Amino acid sequence: METLIELSDVRFAYGQRRIFDNLNLSVPRGKVGVIVGPSGCGKSTLLNFIGGRIMPDAGKVEVDGIDVTKLNRQQLYKLRKSMGMMFQNSALLTDLNVFDNVAFPVREHTELDERLIRHLVLLKLQMVGLRGARDLRPAELSGGMARRVALARAIALDPMLVMYDEPFTGLDPISKGVIVKLIHEIGDALEMTSLVVTHDVSEGLSIADRVFLLGDGKVIAQGTPQEMQETDVPEVRQFIDGAPDGPVGYHYPAPDYLADLSDQENL
Amino acid sequence: MKRSVIELWVGLFVVAGLVALGVLAFKVGNLSGTDIRDTYAVTAHFDNIGGLSAKAPVTLAGVRIGRVSGIKIDSDNYRAVVELSIDRKYDNLPLDTSASILTQGLLGAQYVGVEPGADEEYLKNGSQIEITQSAIVLEQMLGQFLFGQAQGDK
Amino acid sequence: MNALQSLGGWTLDSVQRWGRAAVFLGQILLNIPSVIVRFRLAVVQVFSVGVLTLIIILVSGLFVGMVLGLQGYNTLVDFGAESSLGLVVALSLTRELGPVLTALLFAGRAGSALTAEIGLMKATEQLAAMEMMAVDPVSRVIAPRFVAGFLSMPLLAALFTAIGIWGGHLVGVGVLGVDSGQYWTAMQNGVDVYDDVLNGVIKSVVFGFVVTWIAVFEGHDATPTSEGVSRATTRTVVNASLAVLGLDFVLTSLMFD
Numbered sequence: 001m002e003t004l005i006e007l008s009d010v011r012f013a014y015g016q017r018r019i020f021d022n023l024n025l026s027v028p029r030g031k032v033g034v035i036v037g038p039s040g041c042g043k044s045t046l047l048n049f050i051g052g053r054i055m056p057d058a059g060k061v062e063v064d065g066i067d068v069t070k071l072n073r074q075q076l077y078k079l080r081k082s083m084g085m086m087f088q089n090s091a092l093l094t095d096l097n098v099f100d101n102v103a104f105p106v107r108e109h110t111e112l113d114e115r116l117i118r119h120l121v122l123l124k125l126q127m128v129g130l131r132g133a134r135d136l137r138p139a140e141l142s143g144g145m146a147r148r149v150a151l152a153r154a155i156a157l158d159p160m161l162v163m164y165d166e167p168f169t170g171l172d173p174i175s176k177g178v179i180v181k182l183i184h185e186i187g188d189a190l191e192m193t194s195l196v197v198t199h200d201v202s203e204g205l206s207i208a209d210r211v212f213l214l215g216d217g218k219v220i221a222q223g224t225p226q227e228m229q230e231t232d233v234p235e236v237r238q239f240i241d242g243a244p245d246g247p248v249g250y251h252y253p254a255p256d257y258l259a260d261l262s263d264q265e266n267l
Numbered sequence: 268m269k270r271s272v273i274e275l276w277v278g279l280f281v282v283a284g285l286v287a288l289g290v291l292a293f294k295v296g297n298l299s300g301t302d303i304r305d306t307y308a309v310t311a312h313f314d315n316i317g318g319l320s321a322k323a324p325v326t327l328a329g330v331r332i333g334r335v336s337g338i339k340i341d342s343d344n345y346r347a348v349v350e351l352s353i354d355r356k357y358d359n360l361p362l363d364t365s366a367s368i369l370t371q372g373l374l375g376a377q378y379v380g381v382e383p384g385a386d387e388e389y390l391k392n393g394s395q396i397e398i399t400q401s402a403i404v405l406e407q408m409l410g411q412f413l414f415g416q417a418q419g420d421k
Numbered sequence: 422m423n424a425l426q427s428l429g430g431w432t433l434d435s436v437q438r439w440g441r442a443a444v445f446l447g448q449i450l451l452n453i454p455s456v457i458v459r460f461r462l463a464v465v466q467v468f469s470v471g472v473l474t475l476i477i478i479l480v481s482g483l484f485v486g487m488v489l490g491l492q493g494y495n496t497l498v499d500f501g502a503e504s505s506l507g508l509v510v511a512l513s514l515t516r517e518l519g520p521v522l523t524a525l526l527f528a529g530r531a532g533s534a535l536t537a538e539i540g541l542m543k544a545t546e547q548l549a550a551m552e553m554m555a556v557d558p559v560s561r562v563i564a565p566r567f568v569a570g571f572l573s574m575p576l577l578a579a580l581f582t583a584i585g586i587w588g589g590h591l592v593g594v595g596v597l598g599v600d601s602g603q604y605w606t607a608m609q610n611g612v613d614v615y616d617d618v619l620n621g622v623i624k625s626v627v628f629g630f631v632v633t634w635i636a637v638f639e640g641h642d643a644t645p646t647s648e649g650v651s652r653a654t655t656r657t658v659v660n661a662s663l664a665v666l667g668l669d670f671v672l673t674s675l676m677f678d
Contacts, residue, residue, distance in 0.1 A: 051553050080555035091550035094542070105554045108561075153554075273468045280472045284576025287583035288622070294605070295511050295586060296614035324610065 004029040004161060004193045005050060010059035012045065019045060020056070021217035027210065029160075032187050032194040034204045036239065037214030038248065043197040044088075046214075047163045050195070051083060052076045064160065081109055084154030084192075088166040090146040092138040092153070098125070099134040102152045109157065124152040128182060144175025151182055161193045162186060168200040176203055183207050201240055205229065213239060215248070306333060306352035307392040311366040311379070316347045317402025319368050319377045325351050327381050332357045335379060351379060351396075361386035367400035377402060442638045445559075449637070452557070452564040462565040463572075470531045470566065470633075471573030475580070477530055478523060482581035485522060486588025489513055493589070494597045503597075507604035508611040510589030515612060515621040516677070519582030521669050524628035527574055528661035532636035535566055536657040539640025540650035548641075563637050570636065574629025575622055582621065620676045627668060632661040 005027040012020040019042040027033035037043050048054040049061045052068045061068040066079060092101050102121045106112060112120070125131040128148040138146060147167060154162050164183065168176050180203055186192050198204045205211060205225040213221040213228070213236055221228065221236045228236060238246035254260065316338065325333035333353035341348045351366070363384030370377050381396070390396070456463050493509040539562065542548050548558040586608070593599040612618065636657045643653035 053549065053552055077555040077557070080553060083553065085550070085553040087546045087550055089545055091546035093547055093550075094545070105556070108554065108556045150550075270465075273465055276472045277464050277467045280467065280475060280573075281576065284471075284573075284579055287576070287579035290583045291515065291579055291618045291621075292614055295515065295583075295608055296612045296618040322613070 002029045003027070004064055005033070005195065006060070006062040007046075007049065008060045008062075010049065010056045010061065012042070012049075012054075012056045014045075018217055023059070023218050025212055025219055025222075027193060027195055029193050030187070030191050031209040032183065032196065032207050033210050033212065034196045034198065034208035035212045035214060036198060036201055036204050038239070039199060041214050042217075043199075043214060044165050047085065047165055047195070047197055050161075050163065051080060051085060081105075081157060082159045082161065084157070084159040084162040086147060086150045086154045086162070086164045086167060088169060090138070090143075090150040092141075092146055092149055094138050096138075097134070098130065098136050098138070098141070098149050101138065101149060102156055105153065105156050120156070121152075124156055125149075127155075127185070128152045129178070142175075144171050144178060147171070147175075147179060148182065151179075151186075155186060155190065155192065158190065159192060161195065164194065164196040164198075166198055167196060168198055168203045176200075179203075180207055201242070205240075215239075305355045306336075307355060307358065307390075308336060308350055308352050309390050309392075309394045309396055311349050311351060311396040311399050312341060312344075313347045313349060313368060313399050313401045315401040315404060316349060316368055317370075317377055317404055319349065319379070319402060323376065323378045325353060325379045325381060327357065327360075327383070332381075349379065351381075353390075358389060358391070360390045362388045362390055362394065363398065364390060364396055365398035365400065366396045368402035370403070438642070441642060442634070445638050445641060446634055448559045449564050449567050449634075452560040453568065455560045456564045456568045459565075462561070463568045466566045466569030467573055470535065470569045471577060473534075474527060474530045474573070474577060477526055478577045478581050479584055481522065481526055482519075482584040483588040483591075485518055485581075486510060486514065486585030486590075487592045489518070489585065490589035490592035490597070494593055494599065503593075503599050504603040505607045505611075506589065506593045506599050507586075507606070507608035510593070511586050511608040511612050512617060514582045514585045514589075515617045517621075517669070517673070519585065520578045520621050520624035520628055521665060523578040523581045523625060524574065524632055524665040525662055527570075527577060527629070528632045528636070528665065529658055531570060531573070532632050532657050532661050533654045535570065535633070535636040536640040536643070536654045537650060539563065539566070539637060540643035540645075540653050543641065543643060544645040544647065544650055546645075563641060567633050567637055570633030571626075571629050574632065575625045578625035578628075579622070616677075620672075623676075624669065624672050627672060628665050631664050631668060635661045635664060 003026045005025070007023055007025040010020050010023040023046075025035075025046075035043050035046060045054060049056055050063055050068065052061075052071060055069055059069075063079065064082075068076070068079065071079065092098075093104060096104065099121055102124055103117050106117050106120060122131055122134070125134055128151055130145060130148055130152065133141070133145065133149075138149070141149065151162075167179050167183070171179065183194055183196065184207060187194050194207075196204065196207065205228065208225050211223060211225055211228050212219050215235055221231065221233055223231070228240065231237065235247045237243070238248060244250050319335065319338065321335050321338055323335045324331045325335065333351055335349055336352040337350035339348050339350075340346070349366075353360070360381065361384040363386040365382045365384065367380050367382070368377055369380045384398070489510045490506065493506050493513075494503055497503045497506055497509065539548075542558075542562065548562065551558045551561060590601070590604055594601045594604055639653040639657040639660070640650075643649045
């Protein structure tokens with residue numbers, strides 16, 4: 001199967017803090033890749049590597065056969081036109097209404113006349129079910145609606161890759177369901193590759209063709225959702241079952257409890 | 268707000284700002300009127316210039332025709348040398364024109380008044396005005412007056 | 422030892438900030454041509470930076486002019502020189518108060534708003550989203566605001582000065598009985614277009630440049646949290662005001678020595 005995204009031997013440290021150590025990951029074209037992992041493990045940083053907004057300290061980040069880390073600014077901007085990204089807090093432009101937000105990338109990058117832009121924007125809005133909300137301001141939208149608008153904007157230029165940063169966080173079950181449905185449709189109908197970063201395991205597994213579990217700076221397990229469900233690797237089990245204690249400790253590293261309590265010096 | 272409304276406001280703002288700049292230049296700074304750029308310079312020597320300062324007006328029959336462009340001391344005879352920049356429009360001032368330092372009102376700012384003579388030749392760039400009358404220094408006048416009074420009483 | 426360390430840390434911090442601010446200014450200036458091509462973007466910003474600042478500028482200018490008229494009259498009348506009131510009011514406003522007070526008000530009203538707006542766009546990932554859409558935020562968001570601030574400031578200062586002179590006239594002529602003709606004549610004889618008016622305009626252009634630069638930089642450099650944005654906004658007002666006052670001293674000593 002042809003690979004669209006390929007990260008190999010990626011290393012990255014944020015100041016003193018090591019985030020990734022020899023991370024390897026590949027997502028086939030046209031499939032839905034889901035990256036799960038605990039909060040703060042650098043999942044969003046991974047999307048920023050692919051978008052070229054952050055450069056890793058070492059390693060290759062290939063998108064459609066192009067190494068993102070080697071691109072200059074202009075080439076990078078050209079590549080980004082074929083990517084869409086849905087941000088966690090939607091990141092809609094607050095001074096534009098829904099219609100203009102979706103039209104924004106089209107107007108910035110094409111010379112289409114307004115009639116064509118209108119068709120295109122209404123098509124995308126129809127797809128996410130918000131054609132009727134075109135005149136609303138971002139402030140008037142609920143969290144779920146804002147994310148659907150952000151999704152419509154992300155696919156406005158029909159990119160080959162759509163990235164979702166925590167698409168389910170903070171949504172009610174119905175809105176979550178809508179997003180799940182949309183990610184499916186975008187993959188099936190538009191044949192775009194999706195890369196989803198989430199810590200919502202059940203939704204993540206329900207949409208994935210391939211799941212990557214991140215931990216300790218690398219991919220600790222990967223496979224189809226079914227393989228992940230059935231695995232007995234303890235790290236994976238703890239994450240999938242949501243167990244409070246396990247390989248990832250419940251306690252922040254601390255000296256022995258009893259010794260700490262009876263420590264007279266710090267009284 | 269609609270785009271056209273915004274653009275209208277911006278247009279009004281820019282026009283108002285430019286008008287304000289125009290007012291400052293023409294009405295406050297008097298750009299069009301007596302500010303003189305194309306000038307020729309003549310000098311005049313005075314015993315005492317009183318409170319005359321650079322940029323003070325030079326007038327002929329009360330009409331402003333130039334300004335004081337420089338004041339220095341002639342170190343040979345310790346007199347004040349005042350350089351007057353006069354508008355080229357008034358290039359027909361006779362050579363024996365006289366200059367005096369006058370005061371606007373009793374206590375106002377001092378300026379140079381010129382009085383045309385009758386010579387056939389005209390002042391030109393670098394000429395010197397020979398006939399001058401120094402500033403009237405009020406304190407000196409007052410002193411003389413009181414001195415005279417005291418003497419008269421005797 | 423601790424004090425020394427924190428001094429060192431502070432110094433390093435400030436040097437880095439200056440470096441970032443300078444690089445940022447370079448990026449902005451490189452993007453000015455794209456603003457000229459799409460001038461509509463700047464026009465919208467002139468509205469929020471210039472037009473919305475208009476009211477406070479006009480009201481302040483009027484009152485400053487009226488106070489100058491009152492104070493000037495009270496001082497001048499002791500010397501019998503109240504006919505010079507127009508000159509005093511006009512010189513104070515064109516040379517100093519017009520540009521400086523406008524710049525301070527501009528920093529407080531427009532500068533803080535710019536910082537808050539850009540900082541919030543950063544905090545809500547709008548700038549990141551633009552980058553991901555292959556739209557350069559500096560060219561699309563920052564540069565138009567910079568141009569708008571830079572263009573608005575001299576116009577605002579001119580309006581402040583003009584209405585201030587009118588305010589001085591209102592009090593001096595209307596209330597205190599100075600002759601209207603004398604008010605204008607004294608002004609016109611004493612105010613030089615180049616030495617006073619033009620220098621005042623140059624000051625306002627410099628202030629506009631610096632205040633807007635500080636405002637957009639602080640917004641773009643803000644920590645992307647609500648606390649970070651509020652601190653950046655405060656920094657804009659403080660730093661811009663200090664910069665205006667410091668630069669005013671430098672410019673004044675260069676212009677009117």
